[in-house]
Amino acid sequence: MAFFSFSAKTKEEKFWIWFCKNSKMIFNFESNQEVVFDKIQEELQKIGPNLAFEISSVKEAKREFVISADGIIEAFPAVENLYKAKPNLPEWTFIKFRPRRKVENSIRIANKEIFPKDIKFMFIDDEDKSKIGIVLFCKGYNESEHDLYNQIAFLFLDESLGEFDTETYIGRIIIQGFDSEYFASAKEIESLAAEFDKIKTRGL
8 A cells, every 4th residue: 555644745645645545436436427537637637737537447456547648748747747656556557648559449529430440641751850740541531620530530649659659759740531642652540550669769
């Protein structure tokens, strides 16, 4: 069981004291999800306005608690500081930044649903040599719904690479349709992480 002095002064320590006291309630959040999630978010706001979280399903009597910057790179230090102060609780695995996940589910926003087979990618050069640009091809894309497709495409990108790599290494993001003149060079979204890692390993 983690130990924190009740004279703790840092906001990170105060958050984890609260978390430890309420670990059982948080672990069993399904019984009152809205109230529990609102309370977690309220406590996180005391550390940084952009912090967010995710809680996994139960696996082998444990849950994952993801501390996220919600895709805002300026909030990365707050995530790092909170993660460094994390307690050791047997029923929890704490993770900093949204991790990579297998791309196998569709993503829906409003009335638009895109399946993995409906999105492909192609890497391109970026003006910032420390980053890499990317073209994301979405089936059915049209300019009039650019913002909607952009949100969905970014969620696929974030899921494929994880929050840290997406925000740290991805530069220009261009959204196009399957009718793009560049579509012949497009690759399946399932291979995005592996292709990205090859470039990252070689050095951007």
